[in-house]
Amino acid sequence: MEITRKNFNEQFDNITKDLKKSCFASFDAEFTAIIAGECFKHRLFDTNEERYDRIKNEVSKMIMTQVGLTFFQYDRDHDTYVATGYTFHLCPQVVGDIDQSFIFQASTLNFLCRHNFDFNKFTYEGLPYLSKAEEAKVRKMLKEGSNYLLRTLEMTDEKLLQQYCSEVAKWLATSKEGTLYLDIENPLLRYIVHNEVRARFPDVLTTDSLGNSHKVLIYRDKYVEGANSAPVAILEENLMHHLLGFSQIISLLASYHKPIIGHNIFLDVVLMHNQFIGPLPKKYSTFKKNINEIFPIIFDTKHISHEMSKKLTFDEVWKSNALQDLYEFFSEGKCKKLQHGVNLIRLSTPFDVNQSYHEAGWDSYCSGYCFIRLGHWAACENIGKFRPVGPTEKLAALAHYSNKVNIIRGAVPYMNLVGDDPPSHRPDLLHLKCLNERFNIGKVSSVLAAFGSIDIKPYGSRTALIAASSHYAVNNILKQFRDSRDYRISKYSVYRHSVAGRMAIWWGGALLTGSLVIYIIHKKVNNN
Known part of the structure; x- marks a missing residue:
């Protein structure tokens, strides 16, 4: 349905x-x-x-x-x-x-x-x-009163509001009918009309018409027997029902x-x-x-x-x-x-x-x-x-x-959704280095297309990382390019291939060498 x-x-x-x-x-x-x-x-x-x-x-x-x-x-x-x-x-x-x-x-x-x-x-x-966040915002607007909502009305709706209020004023002045119906399709405008009519004409009673959610029913006599003014809280909930949808x-x-x-x-x-x-x-x-x-x-x-x-x-x-x-x-x-x-x-x-x-x-x-x-x-x-x-x-x-x-x-x-995501199920990444020219992703993609589903990510002017969907594809790539004169492809190692890894190795080596030199000098001084 x-x-x-x-x-x-x-x-x-x-x-x-x-x-x-x-x-x-x-x-x-x-x-x-x-x-x-x-x-x-x-x-x-x-x-x-x-x-x-x-x-x-x-x-x-x-x-x-x-x-x-x-x-x-x-x-x-x-x-x-x-x-x-x-x-x-x-x-x-x-x-x-x-x-x-x-x-x-x-x-x-x-x-x-x-x-x-x-x-x-x-x-x-x-x-x-409405999202939960938007609903909270609307409810806050309603608590701040209809004046806040009046300021946000479009010009067309503002003219309609004045038209409805003029209609009520004319009815009160020229008609002896005990009730007036206003047909207002827009639920937000309908809520504002209720509040505005009550503010401008304190002696009338307004309520929603039974059987027609679009009609506002207005009684000339506020104390008419058998009728009750719709509480503001009810008007708000009726409006929220429409807005929440x-x-x-x-x-x-x-x-x-x-x-x-x-x-x-x-x-x-x-x-x-x-x-x-x-x-x-x-x-x-x-x-x-x-x-x-x-x-x-x-x-x-x-x-x-x-x-x-x-x-x-x-x-x-x-x-x-x-x-x-x-x-x-x-x-x-x-x-x-x-x-x-x-x-x-x-x-x-x-x-x-x-x-x-x-x-x-x-x-x-x-x-x-x-x-x-x-x-x-x-x-x-x-x-x-x-x-x-x-x-x-x-x-x-x-x-x-x-x-x-x-x-x-x-x-x-x-x-x-209820815990940590699983570890990667893909094979290890591969590292590619172009031996004779700068890296060209289109050319490399064409060369590797025969090995199935792969993705390539540039890693430098001459290098790239390769992700393959299966271990079978990885093994075939390594085997095929073992003796290649154009590309060197190997399993990616963060220590061998990343700048941070190489820097860590360099600094580690430098620190070790420096420590050995200091140790030797210290030993010679002590012996003398």
Whole structure:
């Protein structure tokens, strides 16, 4: 189901119930920018901290435009999972002096157009949101009173405010009607009108109209029987409900502590922090801590599938770890490990599968589907036989992979949200020295292209460091260039090849030599 401004309020209780009944929730997002540019290049040299430091400023310019959530409920009587999927459309907002901004790349526009992205739903119907930091700022604005908000109104809204107040004044002076309705769609302006009318016309009573959240109901008689002026605290909470929008769903996910499932979600969790928690912290460790406090259990099916694929032969394994390939591998019954006792998984409301890849709701469903199948396989391996398996056993069987987020083409295989990241799983770096000319990265890259996936980093005018994806590639490079007249390639040593290492050796040698000379002189003096 698609969720926009139009149906968010009426569906909020259903979303809450579906989440509460679920055994886990799967997540996916679509962004306003495709990962491009120098800071987003994935290098085999990268530690997770280095990658985070490189992208954190650029990521702050991006937002999620679509969030998909699928809640999986287990029907024990029929050994079946029932999945309820939601696609939330999001759009930034202006509140007081908070003006949420983002970049929209032309390449992203082309990509979204190819996948039938609905820009009208984004701009006209997208749900607002506030990060925790922005929410605190708005609540502070409200405490400072409506005068502060009045100063931040745009000219158009300021004219509308004067128009509404003039309408009230005219009604009081010329009409004998006991009530007046003002239809005000903008929730912030509606809150300001309540306060301004009460300040300018102290004898009237204002409240929200029952059954229509856009209408302000004004009573001529402040003490009219059966009516009460809406308390300021209620007006504030009504306003915050509108301004928070999708952020309330994030709060629900955090409060229920359901396991969150995603596929290749490193960038998702970085954006989630920036958009719904607050500006990305300087320290990588603080970022991980903040994410884990909100979502204590996260599974990444990209990491799980990569690790579990090592248990299969070449003929048995899926075509690739891309979500579409992984989903089709399991949904088409190609996994030989899942021939018996497999749960039925059905959607409560079907998606249009032919047009749904790269649509956040559908992708979130695919992630959860793959998680169930991977969990079934892992649980049956632990048991020693293939039989029906419930969600508790699945989660226990995959607990080893909890809070480990896949890292693409980096020095380490995953980000650990609950502790130190793992040591590098890449082979040692190689050191290259050009013997006859200055270092040319294009030429060297061409020479080494035949050895598979490698990255090259300049290290001087004639030298460079080489990172390779496998020990096999490293051994082949060393063997091939053993007698080369153009390049000298050896395993990198910080003492032999770095300036600091060579300086340490030089100073150590100089210190040792100096000490020996002093010792000899001292000995001669004593003998004399």
